[in-house]
Structure formats: structure tokens, C-alpha cells
Amino acid sequence: MEKIITKNIRPEGEPPDLKAYEKAGGYQALRKALGMDPKAITELVKASNLRGRGGAGFLTGQKWSFVPVGKDAPHPKYLVANADEMEPGTFKDRLLLEGDPHQLIEGMIIAARALEADVAYIFLRGEYTLAAQRVRRAIAESYARGYLSKNILGSGYSLEMYLHISAGRYMCGEETGLLNALEGKRANPRTKPPFPQISGLWGKPTIVQNVETLANLPHIIQNGAEWFKGLSPGQSGGSKLYGASGKVRQPGLWELPMGTPIREILEEYAGGMRDGVKFRGLLPGGASTDFLVEEHLDVRMDFDDVHKAGSRMGTGTMIILDDKTCPVGMVRNLEHFFAQESCGWCTPCWSGLPWAEQTLTAIEEGRGEAHDLEILAHITRWVAPGNTFCALAPGAAEPLQSALKYFREDFERHIKEKRCPWR
């Protein structure tokens, strides 16, 4: 497949500046979009079946359709690019931010135009300092060239764009936590409904969209919905950035057709397992997804297929577990992260995750007790979706509940032998 959203990216080089980006066909889609009726843009995106690349896979066009548009719509309206990429094992947006910032900006202006938004923010993970430099420069170039600010390219449409650098918390990546953080408040999630499309940033209609999702927009505008759908063998359409980390030969990130089978990604692109280690399982899309194991390797990396296999595609960046790594230790490490990052709002999360972490630490350090597995299982059920205020704790439960399922004997050995067999 030809590269779409990574075609301008030279991994070790500078990103294309405005001139280079334009030369590669950049901002043509914007020109085209500015000539379209905003509603037609939304319709096109709907027709393309573009699903959110942040992890939940919600249909982008459908999400936009809840935003009030037209004369009576409240203003200002906001578009926010969620560039707070803090999911462990995930580094796909970083590539897009560092490698082709103008593509994101163009995608954002197109989305903002469709929504008749007045202000756009890029909410950037604090540690992404290189991305910050490059995005800031690109925004300045766009302003200078008239792609931003008042009356863009004489279209009558105006948009302001700001880069906001996060103070840094995993919770800021949750769309409503992000909005609170952007308002200068604690990054606690918000009550839904109302959804941000109705009452978002500063109480106004707002769309929060992942970087990769936005990066697809110029291409959909330029090439159409059918072209986009045709890029992939699966149902979701388009390309997807897939990544692999862990003890594979070539950890990395690749743009491939949406729905590429896991085995193909692992073996053809990541080069298979390193010598001397064996595959045991993987988290398909970041830390907050359920483990998949050997039997799932032929599953296509698409939202619905991975879901059917009992996990989530999430961000599409896989973390691979091998036989030389203790699964209890790995899960303990993940739960440490999630417990640490709980915003402290709802009881199951702030209370349950540290309890899981304490229990896993005890098991890993040889202090495990027989009923600990029962308690861990209880916690994963207790923080199930709906029981908690947002998706953080249910996400945190996913690697734990699936590890208890697939690696149960490893947990039991820890408890029985009162030590970690891998140490």
C-alpha cells in the first residue's frame, strides 16, 4: 500500500516546512474544503466511515453531526486535537506531530470548517518537546500564509489555532478530562451526557479528535470516501499506524491498511521475536487493552475483529510479551501506572487500582496469598465499564483480567513458590 499519512515523513529528518508541504500537494485539500458547504464535509467524512484513531473507534462523521451548526448555533465553537499521547507503548501520534505537523494543521482547519468552529487547540503531551517546537513553527507558518486567522484564503471563514502544552497527566488524554485541563482545572472527567458536542470547552460545543484521525482528513477530502474505504481489506477503511514494542527484532511503527492481520505485522514488519525468546502474548493497542495470545495471531487489526477476539484495537500499537519476561511483573508495572494516574474522582478507580497494585506487588515480591487472585479478579469486575466514572479504570482492568485468564499458572506459581520465578 502506498503511504498516505506518513508519505511526507522522513523519520530521522526535519519535517516538511510549509513550502515543502505545499509542494507535496499540501493545503490543496483545504482549498477544496473551503469551497465546500460545511455540511458536505461532514457528509463526506461520514461516507468515508473514518473511525477515531484514539482508541475508541467512534465514527468521526457521526460524532460531528451532534454539533449544532448554522445560524442559531452557539459560538465560539471549539476543535481540539488530542495530542496528549500518554498510553503506555503508544508513540504513533508523536510520529505525525514531529514528522508532518502541517498535515495535522490542515486536517484541523478542514474539521473546524465542517464544524464552523472558531478556535482550535492542539493539546500536546508535555514531554513531546520536539513536537512542540515543530508544531509551533508550523502554526506560525500557516498564520503567515493565511491558512489561519481571519477570512482564510478569502473564504470568509476564520479560525484561530493555539498550541497548548499539557502539564502532564494520563487523565488529560480522556476527552473531558482534557477539556477541564484546558480550562485550567483538575483533569477530572466530566459527566456525560451532556457530551462535549453540546457542552464542551468553556461550556460551548466542542469536538475532541485524535491526531491520527485529523491527519486523514486532507486525504479524504482530496480523494473521496470510496477511495478511503478501498484502502483497507476490512470494514473500517483507510490506513492505520501500527506499532510494535517488546522483544521483537525490529520494534517500530508502520502505516498499513486498516485490518492487517496481527501475524503479518509481527512477522513481516517487526521481524518476529528476537533470538532466544518466545512469543507469549501481546497487548494489541496500548496498555489498556486485553492480552491476546498465540491463538489470536491471525486476527485482523481492526476495531471489530479485535473486539471479537476479546480485546480492543485501541491505538494499534502492540506491546509484546515474551517468555523471558514475567507476566506478573509486567502487569504490576502497568497497574502501577494506572493507579498512579487515577485522577482520584470515583471510588472504584482511586481505591481499586492502588489495591490491585499493592496486591500484584506482593505477589511479585513473594508475599502473595492464596486469595489474592480472587481479590484481583474482584477488582477487575468492580471497575467494569459503567461502574466507574470514565474509562480509565475499565481500561486498567483489561490487561489484568486477561493476564489472570491466560497466565494464571504464572500467578499461582508466584504465590506457591513465594517468589518470582523470573528473578
Next chain:
Amino acid sequence: MPVAIEKVTVYIEKKPYKVKPHQSMLQACLSLGFDVPFFCWHPAMGSVGACRQCAVKLYTSERDERGRLVMSCLWPAIEGTRISIQDPEAVAFRANVIEGLMLNHPHDCPVCDEGGECHLQDMTVMTGHDYRRTRFAKRTFHNQYLGPFLNHEMNRCIQCYRCVRFYREYAGGNDFNAFAIRNLVYFGRQQDGVLENEFAGNLVEVCPTGVFTDKTLKQHYTRKWDLTMAPSICVHCGLGCNITAGERYGMLRRILNRYNSEVNGYFLCDRGRYGYEFVNNEERVRKPLLRRAGQTGVISKDAVINHCAGLFSKDDQVIGIGSPRASLEANFALRTMVGPDHFFTGMSDDESRLISAMLKVLREGPARTPSLQDIEHSDAILILGEDVTNVAPRMALSLRQSVRQQPLQLAEKLRIPLFLDHAVRELLQDAKGPLFIATPAATRLDDVATATYRAAPEDLARLGFAIAHALDARAPHVPDLSEEVRALAERISHALRDAQHPLVVSGPSCGSEAIIQAAANVARGLCTTGHPAGLSFIMPECNSFGLSLMGGKMLNAAFQTVEEGATDSVIILENDLYRRAPAPVVDTFLNTARHVVVLDYLANRTTAKAELVLPTGTFAETDGTLINNEGRAQRSFAVFPPGENIQESWRWLRDMMVIAGRREENSWQTLDELLTAMATTLPALARALEAAPPAAFRMAGAKLPRAPQRYSGRTAILANINVSEPRPPDDPDTPLSFTMEGYPAQAPAAVTPFFWSGGWNSIQATLKYQEEVNGPLRGGDAGVRLVEPAQPNNGSYFMIVPPAFEPRTGEWLLVPLHHIFGSEELSRSAPAVLELAPQAYVALNPDDALQLGVQTGKEITVDLAGTRYRLPVKIRLELPKGVAGLPAGVPPLEGISLPGWSKLSAGQ
């Protein structure tokens, strides 16, 4: 104003119930009497979905057997909603939430001040969680010093966020917050220090467990079950907040809020909560004192009566000076004793005039005086001349909510349920409805004001007159108004006219009758042009309104009668005259009168001058009726019987009358008999009788116990002296018993001594006494409104507009600046409150200070009515030029008449 709303049918455990829409299922369940546990939800603050304690099973239809867990606080009561509280999965989940909270909550109930009235204990028992499954260490915190009112014990925190929501979002404080994340969220200040918000004390009741507890209670700690409690009325301002006062061993231990949907709702101010310690003050007069030839001696009760018999001979002229901090009953007894022609209200003449003027306005209408609940629902407000937070604090909390009324319409338009507190706040952000504040100095409500106007009292009145004129051209025109002020008046008139429930708040604090007239004109201008407005006048003391309704002569006239030799003796009722008139005048008066008898409970400069001091009971030891600023008569009940040498003022006065041979008053054996006599004599006060059930009221043939059933050790208290069980003290005046003996049922609101219900030991038990959540208490809230606007209304506008304020050279207009802690007389005798009271100062704007060549802290000389004060300077940026401020009621600045002109000089 209540509108009939069609109810919807919801199904709980498959049974249909009719409930009001626009509420959460949690609220609906609680109103129906179901026990659904909760933490983060608060009836006044709505739902945020944090604690997950109120989970229930929701079914999509009759056929749905599986259902799913939802938080009942977040789920709306809409037609056809089906839930189960008893579903095993829901039951287990709720117990698991408690288990989660208990992972870190210390098991220190026996040494925790909250123990026995802890919502967390109640909810733990309610959910059935008991066995601890974790073996890991609990997390711990450092606690903070938060000032004299609150203890801080963060280890007990269950992260329900109620405190921070109340403090910041509801009460508008900003020096308290939630810090850090996960199970380490810290609720406190950025660093140790006194909490700045005037309502911080409510955290005692808002916190569901023992993180924030009453620091004054801790100094004389008693468990709730060992408190004798009574339904009392706060005496520290004119709003008449309902309180539960608790006593043990003759000492008042603490004050809790007593819910009244019309008045204080769920919250008190910190002066009201912590001012009570004056009752325990060492300066209390506990025995009759006789002073002769410079010698002071204690005398017995009988000797007092005999002495009195000889004190006032038949031909003597005796005058009586009443008190706005004494009950109707006490004032009426004095008035009866000396006769209406010799009864003086005991307010300063200025105050007396102002309160009479306010009363006249309220009686002649057309504007109605609103309750605090009405105020909370007002949607455009003008405050004229009052620093509400510092003079009638609880009203400020209502006003702070009222600015949300107009913006809330947006939430309704977007169909965001109003009970979703955070969803609504996120939508509204900083949007606020109209609130205009016109005062001489900054106020603590300015942060939510649409606009503020700082001016001298005359100019504030002129703004008011101009608003009235803008509303109705028949109101007088204000000449020589600046364009700016005229535009402001226009703007305010539009905001008030566009509102559905406009409100004018004013009062006597600026000492200006013109301000009261201006406020009356604005209200009249609204009412007569089809915009029914509320008019709320602030009253300076707990019974100013009642005393004014009773009527009496001016204080200076009393001074005059003595000066002229027309009077031989003076009886002063619960009143320190040195706070009412200049010291030299009071000195002359007290020195000239042949006999001075003072009835009071705290020693003060007036008692020090008396020949005879009769110890009377405070609100905690006596029953009495007070009329609040709304014109609501409320009965306050004693918590414990007065000590053996202490009597109610009215009983002392009755005894004196009886010894003087007045038979009629001999029939005043109980409070009811006195009230009946008052009703006959003063028809305007007749309905005060109805403020509470009479003493003969019984439930199941028994009295209502002031002490709870679990009260421990009553019969053993004196066992070290005598093993015979003492007879419980009698209370002939009320239907309440002083002990646990009686019928422990839900009584009418006015005689409900405390909120306590099976399984609900904390203050959250209030829910069980309400007709529905946030509704009136069962059988109706306590209190009787005595003043309604005359119908039909035929009053007229006040036509005299004062001239504009002109600054003078070398002289400043001194205006009173009120302080919630420090300006009120009684709470100054409560150590915790006094700790926060300012020292006397003079406030100047920077230009005036520069002109005088002084800066902050430097002492200057203030000449006021013949007295010279040296006071340190405070700079107040917002004070108008030519206007200076003095703290009201702060020694030595007592008994002075403000506003008044004074020379200020930097020299000695």
C-alpha cells in the same frame, strides 16, 4: 414560586410510584423513604457521580431481567424508569464501594469526634460491609492548621469531594482545594492558615466523616448521644437561622444547623455556628449582685425580690429599657411592668428610626419581604448599602446561589438536568445573572456582582432613587446626576425589570434613612409596573424586628427623663447601653438615676454600673420568641434549665410585679400565659403564639425528649454524691422534657430538638424529617410570618432626594464597616470568634491617606462626638474620596453614631 408539575411513574422493585420529574432517581428514592446510601450527593449541591455509592440496577423494560448498574444520583426520574435497589449485584457493588473506602479509612471511630454521628459509619452499616480483605498499609497525610473553627484529620478522608464543592463552588471560597491524585487527593489549603470563607464551619456537616470536625466542640467534647439538644434560633444576627444547640453538664457544647426550608436550609454562617461560646464565658453573671456604697455582694434570689419591693415605692417613676437581643416575651414583660409610656426600646435613636422606617415600608407595601429561600431563587438583585456577608451572613450564601438563576435557563434549554451539578457548572462556566452591589466599601459578594458602585451613603441613596425613577417616572427625578451614574441606574432598572423574581436588599447599616427610602422606591417602582419584587431589609439584631413591632420610645428620651428628674429608677433588660449611645451620655444617665436594675447574662459596662444585677438566661437557658428580618416569628427553646440563681428575664420581672402587688401578672406562671397576655395586648404580635405548639402539646400523651434515647449515664452522673436518682428537671413552659424521658417520635418542626432516625445517626438524618428532599419538614416548617404588605396598596413614593455627597476639607465622613467576626456583641465573648475579630482601625482610601501623610499601620487621631481616638490606618482602595471607615461594634468604637463627620489628623 411553586408550579404544579405533573408527576411521573417510576418502578422500584417492580412497584409503581408517582414522583416529581426533573430530579435524580436517588433523590426520588430518598423522598419515598428508601434507604439508598450516598456520599458525594448533597441535597443542596446535587449530583456529581464521584463516590459510586448509590448504585442501583436499571432495567430497560418490564421484560429486561438482567438490567445494568447505574448511579441513581446521575439517572433522571423519567416516566417508566425501572430500578431495583435490592438487586444482589447492586447490593454487592455498594458494599464493595464501602470496602474500597475502608481500605484506607482509619478504624479510629472510638477516638474520632464524628463517631456516633458519622455518615460513613451509617452507610457502612447500611451496605453490610464488615470483613476486611486487605492486609496492606493505609495511606497517611499531614494535617493542617485551619484556624479556630475546624479540626483537620485527612487520614479519614474518603475523597467524596463534598468539602471542596461546598467551599469553592457553593460558598465561593478560593483558599481551599483538592490537590494531587489517585488515593492521595488532599483536601486543604495550599499551606496552613485560617480558612478565609465565612461558611467554612459547614464542612463539619458537609463532610460525611471526621476529616472536618468542630474545633470548639473538641475543647469540651461530647458525643451526639450524650447531648441534650433543643430547637433554638441563632441570636447573632437578624436572620433567625434555625439551630440545634447541644448541652451537657450545664455547658453548651456546640451548634448544628437545624434545617428549615424557608430560612437557613442546610447551612449556617461561622458566626452563628461558633458564637455560642459566650454562653460558657467566665464573664457570665450567674448570681444576683447588689452594689451599695461601692461594695458589690452576692445576694439570694429571695433577697432580690425583697430588695426590689423596697426599691420601687408606689410613687416612684420607673422606666424600662428593652432590648433588640431579648425575646418578645422579655420585652413584653418589661413593657407591662413599666407601662407602654415608660417603655423604651433600647436601640440607639438612629437605629430605632431606621428600623421603624423599614417596618413602615414593609407594612404598607407593595413589596413582600422574602424568605432566604425566596432570595436564593431571585434572578436579579440590587443590594443598596449593605455588606451582606458581614451583617447578615447566611443571606450572602443565598445571594451567591441566586446569581445562577438566570444562567440556569440555558441548561434547561439544552435539557441538561439541573441536578447534574457539574454538568451544569461546566456549561454555565462564569455566567452570572444580574447582581448589583452599591455600598461604601468592597463586599465579599463583589466577585459575583455584575457591577459594583462605591459611594457615600447619600450617593448610594441617589442611585436608588434614580433606578426607581427609571422604572417609573412618577418616582422623583434625581437632579445633578453624573452621566455614568444615570447610565448605571438605567442598566440596573432594565436588569430588574427583565427578571421574573427581582429583589432589592437594603437595611440600616449605612445609617441612612434615604437609602431605605430609595430601596423602597425601587421595590415600589417594580411592583407598580407589573414586576412583583421582593424587598428584604436586613435587621441588625435577632429581635430588632420584633421589638420594633412591639414599639417603644427612643433611648435619648429615656436619658432626658432622668436628666429632667422625671424618673427615679431604671430597669434595663439584656442591653449594654454603652453599645447604644456615647459613653459620657450613658455615664450621666446611669449615675443620675436613683436606682438602676439590670437584667443580663454577660457582665458588661452597664451591669458594672447597676445597683442590682439580675442574672438571666441566654438563649440556651430560656425560651422565647424572636422575629427575624423576614417578619417571621420563631420560638427558640432552652437547651437546659438555668442554674438555680438564674431566671428568665420575664420571670424576674413577673416576680417584681407580684411583690409590688400586681395580681394580674401573678397569672404568668408559664410562657404560654405570658404569650396569651401579649397576644391580647398587642394584636400585631398575636400570631407569635402560633410559632410553636403550646406547653400542653403532647405526643402519645408524653412530652418530647430533648435528649436522645441513647443518652448515657444520666442516673449515674451524681452517683458519687448520692445514689438516689435525681428527679428530672421540670419544663412547664414547653412540650419538651429536659431528659430522654418522653415520646421519641417526629414532632412538629418547631419542637424537633434534633435530627436522628434509625440507621441515620448523622446530620443527614434531616432527610428523614422532610416531606421530600429539600422540601419542608413534615407538617410544615417552623415560624409564622407576621408582616405582609397591605392590600390594596395605596402608599406612595418617597419624594425627597438627598443632595449629592460633598467631600469636605480636613473632615471625613466616617461610615461603619461591619465585620462578621467582631461587630456583633455576643459572639465577641466567644473566644474562637474573637480570635478572628479585627482591632479598631480607621480605613482610608490611598489619596486621602496621602493627603494626611499617613500609611498603613500608622496611628492617626479621630475626633468623633467629643471623643478622641488614636487608631491605626488601613488602606482600602475602593473607599470614596472624603469617606473613611470605622469597624462597627469594635471597642472602643462602641456607642458612637455613624455615619458622622470627623476631623482626622496625623498628629497627636
